[in-house]
Amino acid sequence: MNYMSEAGKHHSYDNAQNQDYVLYEKNNNTSYIILADGVSSGKYSADGARIACDITKEFLKATGETIFDRNSYEIAGSLLSDINVALKCEAEKRKADIDEYASTIAFAVIDYNRNEIYYFSLGDSLIIVSGNESFTVLSMPSDSREGCCVTTTLNGYMHSNSGVISTDDINSVVICSDGAWHLMYNRNKIDPAVREVLIKQDYNSLFKLLTDKERVDDCSIISMDLVGSSFKS
Amino acid sequence: MVNERLTVKMKDKRENMLASMLTGEDFEMKLEQLKEAAPSAKPSIRAELMRMFACLKIPCDSMREDEYFEELVDTTVLPSFDDIETKILETLFANFDDYPTPEQSMLRIVDRVCDKSDNWQDGTxxxxxxxxxxxxxxxxxxxxxxxxxxxxxxxxxxxxxxxxxxxxxxxxxxxxxxxxxxxxxxxxxxxxxxxxxxxxxxxxxxxxxxxxxxxxxxxxxxxxxxxxxxGRFKAGGSIKRDLYLFAIVYNMSFYCENGNMEQILDYETDIQKNLFEDYYSNNLMRYLTNAYSGNITAYEIDPSGQGINYKNFAEMVYVYYLSKDMKRSMKIKNAEEMIKRLSSLTNKNTLNVSRNMATRYFTSKMTQEVFDLSEDDFERYIAENYDCSLELEDYVDSKGEQKQRAKSSMQTQSSSYTAFRLYNKLIRDMEHFDLSVKRENCNYGLWFADVSGLKKGMNGEFFENARRKDPEKLDKFVKLLFAINSYLGNVFIEQENKQTVNEEHREVSSRPVSTMNIQSPQFMTRTALITAYYYYYNAKIENENRYKSLVDVYNDYTNPMSGLNAYLEMAHYQPVNDKNIFDIAVIFSSYAASHI
Structure with missing residues (x-):
């Protein structure tokens, strides 16, 4: 399990609080990694990202293995429904609008018995898998030119992206917030230096490459090694 | 360069528009469907109910039993309204200003792809x-x-x-x-x-x-x-070349779908998404600008909507250089020179792209491996696999003599055979539903507004209210309605003649609208395909006589297996686009037609 999460320079409220949140859990049968990126204009989106991750963790525990076999819209609809109930409760305490808590949400579940990975993304996070000296984009960031689809978007589940893949030839799964992948990519192509460290799963070097760059947005990456770990956060 | 992109929430425009048309009856009918559905079909109907409740901002969990939904419908105060046509007019009137004009689309694109360090943002x-x-x-x-x-x-x-x-x-x-x-x-x-x-x-x-x-x-x-x-698109195919040159100077990106596992589709800079879907489209908001005033024959009235044409050798050359890592001026030079050389080959590949060799064939051939070839190898590949001949066209020179000249390289293989085939299939299927419906009769246009009647005067509750509140906005809205209707139907103008009213109506009702009268793949457009689907769908639902909410109609249109989106995808056109006022108006019109 490896992660980095650094605050960006600019937020609507200029308090430099990191509005990304990452969560992970690993046990003998399954592991999961979760990442949420709070909306920059959301006053409480850091809390919203944390709540989204916590609810997702509970949802994954409750759903268990069945997540691999259920209808994707059902999963998405139910998860977002749970998240919105929690966000609404929190918003009412502060007498705030629920949109102040909005965030993206992305996760990957690895089931070691089934040898499968379930991935899910709502918003502009990037999910990739690497192995055999290559990497593959599993879930691309959504179209955010008119704004991003987030946890509080009406019928947001219809805009989510999810799927199941085999763990064959895969050594690690990585989720990147948009602040991270914007630094990793130049337009639509991966930076050659970033590519080199990604296929080697050398996350120390990846972390250094990204923190050396000037960034406005929060920058978070979380990865799960299926085979071993070579990174210290 | 500092990355300034931050996460901003998307507006719920589409869902809000759909929500504004929901009624209690829609929920009741959906519950009936849920009760009668087979167990395997229930999850999707529950999901639809969840979506409808969410539109009204009422929390709902789709993974619950039927009784949960019955109780929710019983205990929720649901909206109702009497006049669907008026409601549609009110909804569109409230929202049409949000749809970007071509100029606004271009401004957004330039703002996204420009190099901020040039500091030209203050200029026109x-x-x-x-x-x-x-x-x-x-x-x-x-x-x-x-x-x-x-x-x-x-x-x-x-x-x-x-x-x-x-x-x-x-x-x-x-x-x-x-x-x-x-x-x-x-x-x-x-x-x-x-x-x-x-x-x-x-x-x-x-x-x-x-x-x-x-x-x-x-x-x-x-x-x-x-x-x-x-947003003025010159006729004759040159606009596409202009857009490729624009894309190169702005360093836009091209996402290759085949065989590329490492790239992402960068929506901010992608040429297909930005230039060929958002900008170079039949954006009817242009009728509210001065862009097409004056000599409109010089401009494309109905852009084909084709996007990147993988059958066209010149476009493949531009796309190849767009992706290359070299100075932009060099990209332009090398692309232009390669196109010239390919156009003038003496031993050209005389491959005649038959109708069976659809665009899809060429789309599948253009893999990332091909785009990674060296310049010489790529040129050889194109010469061996593409028809690089320039089509000829007749013209009359300044002396009045009939002559022939080569068309632009961008016009090679620009006909949409698949789209034309699907278009004709839709019309045949429509005529099958009702033997009295022929393509010539398909000219009633918008169902929720009597556009012909608007010429005489804007009467009715909606128009009177709108005129009172915002006459200027109403004028723009009416202009837009005329523009939309001009692609869907004819306008019946009363004028003095010796015909009886019935004879006049018979004449109008048998005059096909241009989009329902496409006779060649060369003139095929996305707008025409949508119009054919519109009339097909309206005939189908009249034949089925089933209740449909607006959400149902929207889902039917956007169904990727059987709806309009299926046809658009096969024809290599962009799917139903929430940002296109024509697409939205057509869906609303089908909804109105389903409630007669």
Whole structure:
């Protein structure tokens, strides 16, 4: 399990609080990694990202293995429904609008018995898998030119992206917030230096490459090694 | 460059529009469907109910039993309204201003893809585009070797290749003179020119002759920038070339779907998404601008909506260079020269792309491996696999003589055979539902507004209220309704004649609308395919006589297996686009038609 999460320079409220949140859990049968990126204009989106991750963790525990076999819209609809109930409760305490808590949400579940990975993304996070000296984009960031689809978007589940893949030839799964992948990519192509460290799963070097760059947005990456770990956060 | 992109929440525009049309009856009918559905079908109906409740901002969990939904419907105060047509007019009227005009689309694109460090954001859009062509495209000019008629390089006395200046667009001389006039001294560089031009440079277009505004004319480049900024699409295929040149100077990206596992689709800079879907489309909001005033025959009235044409060799060359890592002016030069060489091959591959070799065949061939080839190998690949011949067209010269000339390379293989086949299939299927319905009768246009009646006067509750609140906005809205209706139907104008009313109606009702009368793949457009589907769908639901909510109609249209989206995808057109007012209006109109 490896992660980095650094605050960006600019937020609507200029308090430099990191509005990304990452969560992970690993046990003998399954592991999961979760990442949420709070909306920059959301006053409480850091809390919203944390709540989204916590609810997702509970949802994954409750759903268990069945997540691999259920209808994707059902999963998405139910998860977002749970998240919105929690966000609404929190918003009412502060007498705030629920949109102040909005965030993206992305996760990957690895089931070691089934040898499968379930991935899910709502918003502009990037999910990739690497192995055999290559990497593959599993879930691309959504179209955010008119704004991003987030946890509080009406019928947001219809805009989510999810799927199941085999763990064959895969050594690690990585989720990147948009602040991270914007630094990793130049337009639509991966930076050659970033590519080199990604296929080697050398996350120390990846972390250094990204923190050396000037960034406005929060920058978070979380990865799960299926085979071993070579990174210290 | 500092990355300024931050996460912003998307507006719920589409869902809010759908929500505004929901009624209690919609929920009741959906519950009936849930009760009668087979167990395997229930989850999707529950999901639809969840979506409908969510539109009204009522929390709902789709993974619950039927009784949960029954109780939710019973205990929730649900909306109702009497007049669907009025409701649709009110909804569209409240939202149509949010749809971008072509100019607004272009402004958004330029804001996204420009290099912020150039600091040109304060200039007018056409001026910004002009500066971009100057700095990164060298005025769309380059120097190239000269070849003789046998294809051999012409050498100078010193043995070096003779070179000449190639102007894709003329206009550099006038622009430099203008800048020097402003500066009061010679301009020593392109940056010098850029720093000394302003929007007044375009004033000359108002009095320029037609010849001066042609690409080879004195103000060709100025005209190009003005057209791009205003969203004017020149007829004859040249607009696509202009867009590729634009994409290159703005360093836009191309996402190859085949065999590329590492790239992402960068929506901010992608050429297909931004230029060929959002910008170069049949955006009817242009009717609310002055862009198409004057000589509209010079412009495309209905852009094909085709996007990147993988059957066209020239477009593949542009896409290839777009993806290359080299100086932008070099990309332009190398692309233009490669296209010229391919066009003039003497032993051309005479592959005649038959109707069975659909665009899909070429889309599958153009893999990332092909785009990674060296320039020489790529050129060879295109020569071996593509029809690089230029189609001929008849024209009348200045002496009145009938002659033939080669069309632009962008017009090679531009016919949409698959789309035409699907279009005709839809019309045949429609006529099958109801033997009395023929394509000639399919001209009633918008169902929720009597556009013919609007010519006589705008009566009715909606128009009276809107006129009272915002007459200027109403005028724009009515203009838009006419524009939308012009693609869907005919307008019946009462005029004095000796015919009876029935005879007049029979005549109008048998005059096909142009989009329902496409006779050749060459004239096929996305708008025509949507219009055919519109009439097909309306005939189908009348035949089925089933209740449909607006959400149901929207889902039918966007169903990727059986709806309009399925046809659009097969025809290689973009799917139903929430940002296109025509697409949305057509769906609303089908909804109104389903409630007669």
């Amino acid at each position: 859009l056409r001026l910004r585009i002009l500066k971009q062509f100057i700095k990164y495209g060298n005025y769309l000019t380059y120097t190239a070797d000269v070849y003789d008629n046998d294809g051999n390089i012409v050498l100078k006395k010193n043995g070096k290749p003779k070179q000449s200046k190639v102007c894709i667009y003329n206009g550099q001389k006038y622009i430099v003179e203008y800048a020097e006039g402003k500066k009061g001294a010679d301009a020593n560089s392109n940056d010098d020119v850029i720093n000394n031009i302003d929007d007044d440079i375009f004033a000359v277009l108002e009095t320029a002759t037609k010849a001066q505004k042609q690409p080879e004319g004195k103000y060709g480049l100025l005209r190009l920038c003005d057209d791009l900024a205003c």
